[in-house]
Amino acid sequence: MNTCREMGIATVAVYSEADRKAVHVLNADQAVFLGDSDPSESYLNIDKIIAAAKQTGSEAIHPGYGFLAENPLFAERCESEGLVFIGPPSKVIRELGDKTVARRTVMGSGVPVIPGMNKPESDTRVLAGEAEKIGYPVLIKAAAGGGGKGMRVVTSPGDFNEACASASSEAKRAFSDGSIYLEKYLSRPRHVEFQIVADRQGHVVHLFERECSIQRRHQKIIEETPSPIMTPELRERMGAAAVAVAKASGYVNAGTVEFLVDQQRNFYFLEVNTRLQVEHPITEMITGLDIVRIQLEVASGNPLPFTQEDVRSRGHAIECRIYAEDPEKGFYPSPGKIIYMQEPSGPGIRNDCGIYSGFQVPVEYDPILSKLIVYAEDRSQAIKRMIQALENYIILGVKTPVPFLIDVLKSEAFARGDTSTDFIDTHFCGWKPDRCYADAACAAFIIDELTPAVKPKAAAGQANTELSPWQTLGQWGR
Amino acid sequence: MDYRLKLDENVISFHAEKKGDHGIALSRDGRIVDIEYTAISEYHQYLVVDGCPLNVFIARDGNTKMVVIRGISYYIGDADAPDSRSRGKKRDQVMPQEVTPPMPAVVVRILVSPGDSVKQGDSVIVVSSMKMETTLSAPTDGKVRAVNVTEGEKVMPGQILIDIDRDTEPQNQ
Structure with missing residues (x-):
C-alpha cells in the first residue's frame, strides 16, 4: 500500500468481520466489507472479491501472500473479468501448483530435483x-x-x-x-530459495537467495540473506537454475524458486511459490529494490528496468516472524488483546507490523503479528542488531516468540551459520528462557501494586507518545 | 508489607518497604535490594535496581501480570489470590466436570449430545484457534448434562462448553 501511494495509485482494502480494525483497512484509501470472518465467506470468496473490485472501479488486484494468492481459478477469473491479477498467468499458477507437474517441467530444463x-x-x-x-x-x-x-x-x-x-x-x-x-527424505537439509522477477517480454532476473532453514512446524520463523553457506560459484549455479525454472514454466511477475541443499551442498528443486513471499523484505534490504513496485510495473506491461548484471547485493539482512504463540508450549497459538506495544526503531530496522495497542488478535486467522527485519554491513552485525531490536520490542497481552528468537540469535550454532530445517529440534528442544531478571520483575509487580494506577485523561495507549527520548533511551550508550 | 508471588511454578516471598516517594527496599531470603522507580506510563516503569537501570514493561493480563525486561517475559501472580477461574467451584476437591478451551477459540465440531455417556479421555468437542484445531476430551467418565455452545461460536478459556455429570460409582476402580 505504501508503494502504491508512492506511485500515485489509489488502494482498496477488503476485510472480514474479524478484521474490521485491521491495519490494512485503516491505511487503505477505501475499504470494502466482504462478510463473515470465516474465510469462505470473505477472503476465499472469489465472487465477493471480484464484486468489490468492480464496485470500486479497481483495475488490478494484488493477492498478497495467503488465501487466494496461489489459486489459479482466482487468477483466471480476474483475467476473464478484465482485471489485472498482480502475479503470474493462471496457467502458470496451475502448472506449478501441482507439485508433480512442476517436477516434470523442471526436470525438462535440466535442474536437479529430489x-x-x-x-x-x-x-x-x-x-x-x-x-x-x-x-x-x-x-x-x-x-x-x-x-x-x-x-x-x-x-x-x-x-x-x-x-x-x-x-x-x-x-x-x-x-x-x-x-x-x-x-x-533428505536428512538435515537447508532450505534456500531464490527470488525471481520476470516481465512479459521474457526477461528473467534473480535477486539472490534467502536462507529459510529455521522452521517450526514446517513454517519459517527466521530468514536471512545471503545464506551463510553460499559461495559465488554456488550462487551462480543456483541462480541460473532458478532462472531456468522460471523460463521453462513461462513465468511472469515475482516468484520464488525453492531448493533444498544437502550437507554436501548439492541442491535440489523443491517448488515454486507463485506469489510474493512473507520474507521478501530481506531481499529488498540487500538489493535496495522494492519488489512490490516491480510487481506493479510488470503487471502494467512494462519491462524490467534492470538486467542480471545491474543487480547488486550489499550487506546482510535478517527477518524474524513474530507470531502470537507460546514458544514454551510447542509454539501453540496465543491469541488475545495487545494491551501495550512499543516497536523497536533505529538505523537498519524495519518492522512490517499488523498490530497496535488495543488490537484484538483474531482467532480466525494465522497468528502472525509482524515481521521484524534488520539490515547491517555483515552477518555478525546484523545478528547483534536483531538481538537489540528484539530486546526493544515490547508486546504486552499475548505471548510471542521474542524471548526464543533472542536465544536462537545469541546461540553458537546460529553464529556459525549451522542452520538446517531441524535446527530447533536439535538445539532448542524443550527450551525455556533464562529468567535472569526475576527479582526485578517481582519488584515491578509490587511497585505496580503499590502505586495507584496511572490513569491519564487521554486514552492509555497514547501515554507513551508524550515521553521524551531521554526517558526511553535506557540503554543508550551501553 | 509481605508478598508471596508466583513465578512459573515457584512461590517467592518478599518483604517490601517503601523508602520515600520513589524508592523501595525489597528483601528476599535476608538479601536486601534497593530499587528506585519512576512510573513512565501505566505500562512502563523505569527501575534502578542496585544501581543498574532497567526499563520494565508491565500489564495485568487476567489473574497475572505480564512483565517484560530486555525481551524476556515473566508471568507473575499473587500466590495467595484465589484462582478466579475456579471461584466458587472448589476445583481442588471435586474432579473437574466441565470442558473449557485452553485459549480463545472457535467451536468447529461438537461430537456429543446431551444424554450421551462418555468415558474419560473421549473426544467431545473440537475447537480451532488461528487455524490450529484442538480436540478437547472428557475429563471424567459420565453423562453429558448440557452442551452450552453451538458450532461457529467464539469461546474463551474458563467458559464451560460442555457439562458432564460424573458417574457416581467410578467403574474403573
Missing part, C-alpha cells in the same frame, strides 16, 4: 513399491501441498500405509485434493 515420483498415486501398493525403489526414509507429500500440510516422514515400511492414509486425508481437508506422492 529423487522421487513425478505423478500422484492413490494405490497404496504402488506407493509402497515406489517407496522401496526410492529407499527409506521417504517423505509423503501432498501434490497440491504447502505449509507442511499432508506431509509425513516414513522411516520404515511398517508405518507406511497408515502414514499415507493420514497424509492423504489431511491434504484433502486442507486443499480439497487428497493426491499424494513420494520423495526421498
